[in-house]
Amino acid sequence: MPKLQVSMEKEHLSDAACRHYTGTVYSDHATAELLEAVRELVNDDLPHYTRCLTQAVDNVQPVFMRKRYAEFFWHCSTTVRGYLENVIAASSTGEGEGALKLFDLWRSIDYNNDMADQVLRHAQDEARHARMFLRMANAMTPGCIAPAELAVRESTLPPLGVPELSSRASVPEHHLIDHLVQMNIGEIRTRLHMHLFAPIVFNLAPDSGRKLVRGTLEALADDELRHIGYTALLMEQWARDGDADLIAGLYSSRLATFNAITVDHTEGAIRAYGQGRFPDLLEM
Template sequence: MSDIAHSTLQALRQQNVPLLFHYDDLLCNACQKSPPLFGETTYADIYHEAACDPQWLAISLITNAEREGDGATRLWSLAASTPDAGLAAQIRQHAIDESHHARAYVQMLDIAFPGAVDRKLHAQLLTLSPGYSRQQAPVAVPGSAFAHPITLDDLIQMNIAEIRTRVHHLMQRPILLQFCPVDSRPRLARILDRLLLDETRHVAYTARLIEGFCTQGEAAQAKALMLERMDDFDAITRHELELRVFE
């Protein structure tokens, strides 16, 4: 966990993402100059201590579902507002994935902690997902701050957020499987595998798009933004750490 740039780029290579000259450089530069807190061993230790409480871990799954659903809605507005059809299609797929993830986290709650929530609350949790599908055309939420064409800054923030989510997923996985009833572990592992693959794909497609901006003359801006946003995420992470929130 101590080398976020290396582990992220290694994961991308494993998904057959080629070397991205600009992106690889700006990620390594940002992690070197502003090492992310979420990559430190002490961070993982604090997470492990919190997650060993099954009630905390169950609530964490609900929080994950909520955030995935909210993220899906934001991405849906971005996709609806981005005029480039190819770019919009990739953002739209990301929104659909996160919509599915919101339900997947509720599913994981059911599997790992059967009976943890009553029927009424369970029904409410399922509504955290906006339910997007490939059959739907994106429509921006009226008044949304994300109802605008996607920018390089948006992509960099999305990329760092997906890297951080991937780290959280890797921390969560072994503890969640440990609490899960033995006969349900294979089913839970399949969902976890799919989530990890999706998170890696999201890092990959945003990395490719950032690379595209860089090759079109925005490399210097991308490098500065990556460092600035890494610092911003570090501040967010420190605040969440005080609240024992890891999402």
């Protein structure tokens, strides 16, 4: 999945379009392709990170990396009114929550300025992404978020600038590693989700919204890959310095937790909209 897919050639509601879509957004080699893109971005072979992530994916087989998950997403997006708008709005909320967690983490890294700066930049990116998702929803379905509601939603999001550096207890390094393992896995899932909805959002957008939609999706995809990259490089450095086993264990356990949460979040939608066709997605 090296490049974000934002166009589909087929009529956008047909079975052929579904096959085309799942064929382009889903790959049996998704992890290997992601690793290749990350290695190229950070200019490091990342042998430890590669082993940790690959083993964890093999052990857990997360639902969000399965072809059936992509098929279910297609099914809901093309048959359930408002589904995609809700997914995009929820993404905005998720990005805002991610920004808050990262701002907290930034405040608690008081022993490595370079690392703290990277986490701060990440937090600011996520705060910006939260707003980009809201604007993308309106570009795809004009008026789906009324101006007054947009203003209220934006006012509840974390700030775009640098928040006040209030004092906070220093985070022990092994906790920091755990937080960033979770961030790294979260970014991988976010990137996969983006590949899932990019072609559909682009195709549903009217001509007037397509430029904004394309630009937003491509900017988001670049940022998310960068977030995966810097956290992967930190993992590699920690692993080289002696924490390889700790990190390998964290990847498997945290990926299993992410999978359970994803199944939990998806379960209601599968029962409500799946028409009995996707029972396998509820199996862990």
